[in-house]
Amino acid sequence: MIKRVIDYLTELFPNPEPELKYENDFQLLVAVILSAQCTDKRVNQVTEQLFKKYPDSFSFEKLSQQDLEKMIFSTGFYHNKAKNILALCKILNTQYNGKVPHSPDELEKLPGVGRKTANVVSSALFGANRLGVDTHVFRVTNRIGLVNAKTPLEVEKQWNKKYPDFINHDTHFRLVLFGRYFCKAQKPNCENCKIKNICKYYNTKE
Numbered sequence: 412m413i414k415r416v417i418d419y420l421t422e423l424f425p426n427p428e429p430e431l432k433y434e435n436d437f438q439l440l441v442a443v444i445l446s447a448q449c450t451d452k453r454v455n456q457v458t459e460q461l462f463k464k465y466p467d468s469f470s471f472e473k474l475s476q477q478d479l480e481k482m483i484f485s486t487g488f489y490h491n492k493a494k495n496i497l498a499l500c501k502i503l504n505t506q507y508n509g510k511v512p513h514s515p516d517e518l519e520k521l522p523g524v525g526r527k528t529a530n531v532v533s534s535a536l537f538g539a540n541r542l543g544v545d546t547h548v549f550r551v552t553n554r555i556g557l558v559n560a561k562t563p564l565e566v567e568k569q570w571n572k573k574y575p576d577f578i579n580h581d582t583h584f585r586l587v588l589f590g591r592y593f594c595k596a597q598k599p600n601c602e603n604c605k606i607k608n609i610c611k612y613y614n615t616k617e
């Protein structure tokens with residue numbers, strides 16, 4: 412079953428790329444933090460200006476909390492996001508010489524970096540064997556019946572156990588794109604879906 416699903420996702424999205432725009436590791440980390448409860452499109456609009464003036468963690472130290480809040484306002488939760496990003500920059504600059512740590516466990520200790528962000532960033536940048544489970548990955552994998560999970564962490568654990576050979580950043584991005592454009596939350600495109608005969612949701616809906 413997993414092979415059929417992955418083959419189909421690969422057919423639909425042969426070269427999956429993150430939709431967030433970035434030019435270095437630090438920018439991807441910040442963009443993923445900003446993308447919480449916000450669309451990638453909006454984040455890209457905000458970061459285009461932000462990263463032009465402040466391309467790395469050292470330049471972010473010139474920003475006051477108020478300045479940063481103003482610049483990221485439209486991404487929502489701007490107060491906490493700004494506070495966390497500035498605290499994160501201080502740690503990166505003092506402990507990691509401005510570099511983003513490779514290990515998902517180290518990443519997760521940084522302010523504002525949850526498990527999903529740590530997994531997405533470490534697998535996209537450093538090839539870590541971790542599946543980032545966002546709302547799309549959670550919904551799609553449960554719907555198809557690849558997992559039967561109530562929380563993102565459960566999804567991740569079940570993947571680790573059942574499909575360890577299929578965990579990589581391409582899988583993550585393909586699942587996200589499939590959820591965003593095909594197997595949408597409200598109107599999944601079941602009639603045109605080539606895996607409907609093995610999909611739990613399709614075969615059990617009334």
Ligand code: SF4
Nearest residue numbers: 594599601604607610
């Ligand atoms: S059949 Fe429908 S619910 Fe199942 S994977 Fe395809 S689009 Fe999603």
